[in-house]
Amino acid sequence: MTFHEPWQLRAAFARSLSDMYGTEVPAYTTLLEVSHEVNADFVAAHGADAERLGSIDRVTAERHGAIRVGTPAEIAQVARIFGAMGMHPVGFYDLRDASASSVPVISTAFRPVDRDELARNPFRVFTSMLVTGDRRFFTEDLEHRLDAFLAKRTLFGPELLAFADRAEAEGGLPDDAAAEFLRLATEAFELSTEPVDQAWYRELEAVSAVAADIGGVASTHINHLTPRVLDIDDLYSRMEARGITMIDAIQGPPRWEGPDVLLRQTSFRALAEPRTFRTPDGEIVQDSLRVRFGEVEARGIALTRAGRAAYDAAVIEVDERSAGLAEAERQEVAREVWAKTFPTTESALADQDLGYFTYEVTGGAVHREPVVYEDFLPRSAAGIFQSNLTDEGSKDSSQEATERDADWMSGALGRELNDPFELYARQVEQSLQVAATTLGVDPA
Numbered sequence: 001m002t003f004h005e006p007w008q009l010r011a012a013f014a015r016s017l018s019d020m021y022g023t024e025v026p027a028y029t030t031l032l033e034v035s036h037e038v039n040a041d042f043v044a045a046h047g048a049d050a051e052r053l054g055s056i057d058r059v060t061a062e063r064h065g066a067i068r069v070g071t072p073a074e075i076a077q078v079a080r081i082f083g084a085m086g087m088h089p090v091g092f093y094d095l096r097d098a099s100a101s102s103v104p105v106i107s108t109a110f111r112p113v114d115r116d117e118l119a120r121n122p123f124r125v126f127t128s129m130l131v132t133g134d135r136r137f138f139t140e141d142l143e144h145r146l147d148a149f150l151a152k153r154t155l156f157g158p159e160l161l162a163f164a165d166r167a168e169a170e171g172g173l174p175d176d177a178a179a180e181f182l183r184l185a186t187e188a189f190e191l192s193t194e195p196v197d198q199a200w201y202r203e204l205e206a207v208s209a210v211a212a213d214i215g216g217v218a219s220t221h222i223n224h225l226t227p228r229v230l231d232i233d234d235l236y237s238r239m240e241a242r243g244i245t246m247i248d249a250i251q252g253p254p255r256w257e258g259p260d261v262l263l264r265q266t267s268f269r270a271l272a273e274p275r276t277f278r279t280p281d282g283e284i285v286q287d288s289l290r291v292r293f294g295e296v297e298a299r300g301i302a303l304t305r306a307g308r309a310a311y312d313a314a315v316i317e318v319d320e321r322s323a324g325l326a327e328a329e330r331q332e333v334a335r336e337v338w339a340k341t342f343p344t345t346e347s348a349l350a351d352q353d354l355g356y357f358t359y360e361v362t363g364g365a366v367h368r369e370p371v372v373y374e375d376f377l378p379r380s381a382a383g384i385f386q387s388n389l390t391d392e393g394s395k396d397s398s399q400e401a402t403e404r405d406a407d408w409m410s411g412a413l414g415r416e417l418n419d420p421f422e423l424y425a426r427q428v429e430q431s432l433q434v435a436a437t438t439l440g441v442d443p444a
């Protein structure tokens with residue numbers, strides 16, 4: 001009998017979700033094929049350099065998923081399921097103000113936090129939760145009906161949660177239990193075939209398509225699964241060549257001559273999928289819903305707080321200077337802003353303390369290695385939500401926002417919420433300790 005440790009459960013779950021999603025969303029399979037081609041060609045062209053931000057094995061298996069839930073109780077259950085797989089909540093994202101359209105959610109990401117665990121399998125899931133009490137989106141009446149609807153549903157059954165708790169307590173699961181846990185966990189994120197209450201769904205959709213996707217149905221589903229590529233511009237043109245229309249932009253930093261930082265992402269539009277609806281007079285009708293889509297990403301170097309502040313300021317400047325311009329011109333502005341914000345070499349990025357780097361001793365010499373960015377970007381996340389909505393929804397900005405912050409999220413999860421900057425800084429610290437010990441010097 002084999003025992004399955006959390007990282008093995010995580011790797012197996014990522015594979016199982018990917019297989020399920022491939023059968024449900026065929027364009028995802030095309031995306032995976034093209035991603036593999038892009039990565040193979042990139043490695044062939046760049047050799048060992050291609051693997052500085054992660055081995056090709058890690059990158060090939062690497063995915064992130066996105067899920068959306070409705071209540072603090074539901075997100076606390078999600079935390080137990082992912083906790084069993086060695087995935088811990090990292091970062092707080094408030095998407096309510098990150099875009100012009102109606103995205104009434106706050107989010108965190110569940111992911112491995114230790115370097116070795118990330119190297120074994122970096123699977124992460126961006127997890128959003130509806131803020132039903134936010135008056136800018138929901139009236140008091142709608143809030144009450146939404147909360148009542150959400151309180152009645154069960155997203156994760158008692159058996160699944162019991163396996164999760166056992167795995168977390170015992171540091172893994174034996175064969176049979178592991179298989180059953182993975183089956184139930186995968187099933188919890190399949191798209192349900194249950195008829196959707198048409199009037200309820202449409203009422204929520206008028207406020208926010210995201211609210212309808214979360215609170216208009218009695219189950220949840222994986223919303224997208226995202227492979228990682230080493231050259232996202234190449235991927236973008238190859239997908240278009242295959243006849244799949246991508247959104248008109250790559251989100252995040254522009255393509256430019258300097259080092260790649262943070263995260264660049266792009267997606268293709270949600271595909272209409274057949275769904276059954278129950279009409280107000282009880283009739284069952286066939287219709288379709290666009291709720292899921294394909295996304296792909298390229299990851300760069302993690303930025304320090306100073307680097308991130310520079311990034312955030314650059315994004316605002318690009319926005320201001322490119323208002324009303326076409327996408328190609330916007331890219332031009334972005335490259336210009338980047339050139340004056342960031343240095344063009346990795347060593348300058350390190351010397352100016354803008355990016356995180358670890359220090360490794362090989363053959364008596366100390367080498368500096370970039371730390372890969374493992375998290376998300378609120379602006380890009382909102383852009384991904386937004387680019388895939390059919391309707392902007394409605395948001396009454398004269399109303400007060402409900403206060404939500406990292407502490408609130410940590411309370412809802414009943415767990416510590418990790419700060420991404422602290423995790424990166426810890427990686428650097430640990431590498432310095434090891435290097436110092438190896439060289440027999442004082443780490444200061």
Ligand code: OOG
Binds near residue numbers: 295377382384
């Ligand atoms: C999550 C959108 C955010 C990303 O990659 O930034 C995201 C969602 O659509 O639920 O996945």
Ligand code: NI
Binds near residue numbers: 064126224295384
């Ligand atoms: Ni995503």
